[in-house]
Amino acid sequence: MTVRHVISLNRSWEVGGTGYDPSGEIRRTAVSGRAVAALEQSPQQPELARILQISLLCNNAKLEQDDEGHWIVKGDPTEGALLTFAAKAGTRPETMRQWHRGKEIPFDSNTGKMSVVCKDTAGTESQDCYVFTKGAVEMLLQRCTQVQSDGRLLELTEERKRIILEQNGKLSGEALRVLGFAYRPLTDGDLPEPDERDMIFVGMVGMMDPPKPEAAHSIQEALALGVKPVMITGDHPITAISIARQLGMYDGSQRVLSGHELDRMTDEELQEAVEHTAIFARVSPEHKLRIVRAFQQRGHLVAMTGDGINDTPAIKQANVGIAMGRTGTEVTKQTADMVLKEDDFGTIVEAVKxxxxxxxxxxxxxxxxxxxxxxxxxxxxxxxxxxxxxxxxxxxxxxxxxxxxxxxxxxxxxxxxxxxxxxxxxxxxxxxxxxxxxxxxxxxxxxxxxxxxxxxxxxxxxxxxxxxxxxxxxxxxxxxxxxxxxxxxxxxxxxxxxxxxxxxxxxxxxxxxxxxxxxxxxxxxxxxxxxxxxxxxxxxxxxxxxxxxxxxxxxxxxxxxxxxxxxxxxxxxxxxx
CATH class of the missing domain: 1.20.1110.10 (Calcium-transporting ATPase, transmembrane domain)
Structure with missing residues (x-):
């Protein structure tokens, strides 16, 4: 997973490099997308600097080199991509040692965000204590009342919110996973519980999470075997559709359901809908469990794959639960019936054969x-x-x-x-x-x-x-x-x-x-x-x-x-x- 684009209210940047190797250039881009200037190693632009700061502090992953010199991530791949992005700008965790994390609200699929409370121990003012949040753009906007632009705080009007959502949709349409960033200064210097109200929206990043080249072939083999692949993701529906098209899972004739639509469906309606649905987007763990049960109640045998804790209930409910061996959490591996040594969908197809x-x-x-x-x-x-x-x-x-x-x-x-x-x-x-x-x-x-x-x-x-x-x-x-x-x-x-x-x-x-x-x-x-x-x-x-x-x-x-x-x-x- 690699960060490709960074966008604030009125500025945008391109990020070079691939994978977790922290080598690549961050360039300011014009509205047309043409690169116009390379950044200094320590970018001074306020929004970009704040996004880099949140990327490091609201993060639990580690970026390391293995014995062969390859860069690897210990932890969530999304957070690993943010660490790599920050390293390309010359900002590393060592530069944030004066920041002390006091509280954390872990990522939750229901809220679509993660928050931490951090205090600058080198500072002397109460303003050195902040809530930093990252998550789905539309979720963050619901909790923001201001937006930062060129270092100034502006009211988050409906027009500005529309602009931000359009930017989000554009990145999602390019099959990028989009993550928004927001913060709020605190007046209590004793590191209170995170208060995610009246936040300040800073910007968003678009991360490329391309399917493996052989994945599309494996999907076609699965279809030829009579196996119906279904995508269940927390990503934006536009992102999910774009990736599904690349994989050959979606041709426009199938339905795409979001978590909000699932909430309004009864179990009987969902059982009818799953037969014609290829993509479920912006879903929670509860939604995944309902989807698996709906397929089973329709007479299907279900194999559920996943790597995160939020996949565990659905993996346990499925006829065959499959966990990822490399990126999967220990809880997921212990719950699953099978653990893939290599996180390759083709392995599942070979197992079916x-x-x-x-x-x-x-x-x-x-x-x-x-x-x-x-x-x-x-x-x-x-x-x-x-x-x-x-x-x-x-x-x-x-x-x-x-x-x-x-x-x-x-x-x-x-x-x-x-x-x-x-x-x-x-x-x-x-x-x-x-x-x-x-x-x-x-x-x-x-x-x-x-x-x-x-x-x-x-x-x-x-x-x-x-x-x-x-x-x-x-x-x-x-x-x-x-x-x-x-x-x-x-x-x-x-x-x-x-x-x-x-x-x-x-x-x-x-x-x-x-x-x-x-x-x-x-x-x-x-x-x-x-x-x-x-x-x-x-x-x-x-x-x-x-x-x-x-x-x-x-x-x-x-x-x-x-x-x-x-x-x-x-x-x-x-x-x-």
């Missing part, structure tokens, strides 16, 4: 296992019911489960997935999964039983017929691994063919099948017999056609399901940032 990959993998492995087990049950139970010889002996069932359920299903469960192929949110198990399992398992089981019966009818010995049924079931389940690998994703054959773990696992399973059939010691142990190569044609035909035939079967089941034409609306995930 990773979570969906895990959910998808469990779903694929479950479908693969259930399909094979259902086929085995159908083959064995149907043969018994029909009075046929058993198509499989127990040792063959054990080998089949070892070949099909061990390596291939395990690889499906731990597959890293292709996260460039964005998919919709899925459930681990639902009606659609069960219908596919039923269709594929039934087709594979009935196909295997049919080949077994046809082989016996054509005079094939029982051991060879059992081997044909065994090979059909194993081949079908291994081929199903390919189908389940692509389930719910946009991956192509090229994607999974490059998965060496999957290809390797399937290769081991195929070799195990052939070894059990054609290596005599293994064949005797598993009560199998070699089958003629001509028999592999119907085996592979049945095994390979299961996926193709299951699609129209699932579609037919879907068409006859009650309520199929009116699917239930799925919950969307909302990230509140």
């Amino acid at each position: 990773e979570g969906r990959t895990i959910m998808g993998n469990i779903r694929k492995a479950l479908g693969c296992l259930l399909t094979g087990n259902l086929a085995e049950i159908i083959v064995s139970s149907a043969a018994v019911i029909l009075g046929m010889p058993l198509p499989l002996v127990p040792v063959q069932i054990l080998l089949m489960n070892l070949i099909t359920d061990a390596l291939p299903a395990m690889v499906l469960a731990i597959n890293p997935g292709n996260k460039t192929k964005l998919t919709e949110r899925v459930e681990i198990a639902d009606g659609n999964l069960y219908r596919k399992v039923f269709a594929r398992g039934a087709l594979l089981g009935l196909g295997s039983l049919g080949l077994f019966a046809a082989s016996l009818a054509s005079g094939v010995p029982l051991p060879a017929a059992r081997s044909i049924a065994f090979a059909t079931l194993v081949s079908g389940q291994l081929m199903q691994t390919f189908s389940w690998r692509q389930e719910g994703s946009a991956e192509s054959v090229k994607d999974w063919s490059q998965d060496r773990f999957l290809v390797g696992a399937l290769g081991v399973s195929w070799l195990s099948l052939l070894a059990a059939l054609y290596i005599p010691p293994a064949a005797r142990f598993f009560h199998a017999a070699p089958i003629a190569w001509s028999h592999w044609i119907p085996v592979l035909a049945v095994a390979g056609s299961v996926t193709l035939l299951s699609k129209p079967l699932v579609a037919w089941i879907e068409s006859g399901r009650p309520g199929a034409a009116n699917p239930v609306r799925q919950m969307r995930t909302a990230v509140v940032a």
Whole structure:
């Protein structure tokens, strides 16, 4: 965060430099914005000097250099930007050591300001005791009766207030965070409680808090995932809209609600409004909590991100509370469910992708296992019911489960997935999964039983017929691994063919099948017999056609399901940032 502009009633300045490095020039600017003169290291202009003074005294942050020589801020980034701004003008905390802070009113989102009472211990007059305040411009103006201009105190008329608000709006329209400054001399030298009435408005600063270059890309990925990003900020609505446009979160069609509007809304009205609102500005902690609850009551899953104490109630209420690891307060970190080591919104998007990959993998492995087990049950139970010889002996069932359920299903469960192929949110198990399992398992089981019966009818010995049924079931389940690998994703054959773990696992399973059939010691142990190569044609035909035939079967089941034409609306995930 960097201070870019400083404005008083009738003067303005530009501030150079970037970040927290206290190197940069402060230049006086004309009305048109053209720089006209560089300041001395100790600026004498009264309003600028007062703003610099308040920036240092009404401040709890520290500006330091780390071991690598980089300038860092310990504390609030906004206050860190003010320290950097003061340092550029040659004003540092050491120059304010004669000032003693006696009282403080910490920043409060409800009032939008922070105040301190300071006394110049080197002074001798009662006028050396002041209240210094910084905060939202519109909030400060409500407590000001005068404005300082070229060192003179003027009455804060409606016209002058209009000029100040226009300046505030102009800076906000440039996506700058605006902070106003005011003060009031005190007559009591015993450092009384801060009295924020009849203040004197001095000016304002516009701070650039640009989104990270990769943030816009992360926002677009979130939208593609079906996640709705929502901005909740204490900034001016104009500032929030400008930044939201840069991030691609706002195109003009969504609503923008302020804290004042939220106060006038009932909970029911807010629940309706959140569906069409992308930005909530000038909000308090209570507003954040209401917004999170409103999303939840609309059926959304909410992940709330934040770094300050005022975010804590909403973070605790959210389904997933996310705190910033670098800038977050300890209270926020302790309340949150997750703490980001790097304060990067893209990390949240990656976490969503990773979570969906895990959910998808469990779903694929479950479908693969259930399909094979259902086929085995159908083959064995149907043969018994029909009075046929058993198509499989127990040792063959054990080998089949070892070949099909061990390596291939395990690889499906731990597959890293292709996260460039964005998919919709899925459930681990639902009606659609069960219908596919039923269709594929039934087709594979009935196909295997049919080949077994046809082989016996054509005079094939029982051991060879059992081997044909065994090979059909194993081949079908291994081929199903390919189908389940692509389930719910946009991956192509090229994607999974490059998965060496999957290809390797399937290769081991195929070799195990052939070894059990054609290596005599293994064949005797598993009560199998070699089958003629001509028999592999119907085996592979049945095994390979299961996926193709299951699609129209699932579609037919879907068409006859009650309520199929009116699917239930799925919950969307909302990230509140």
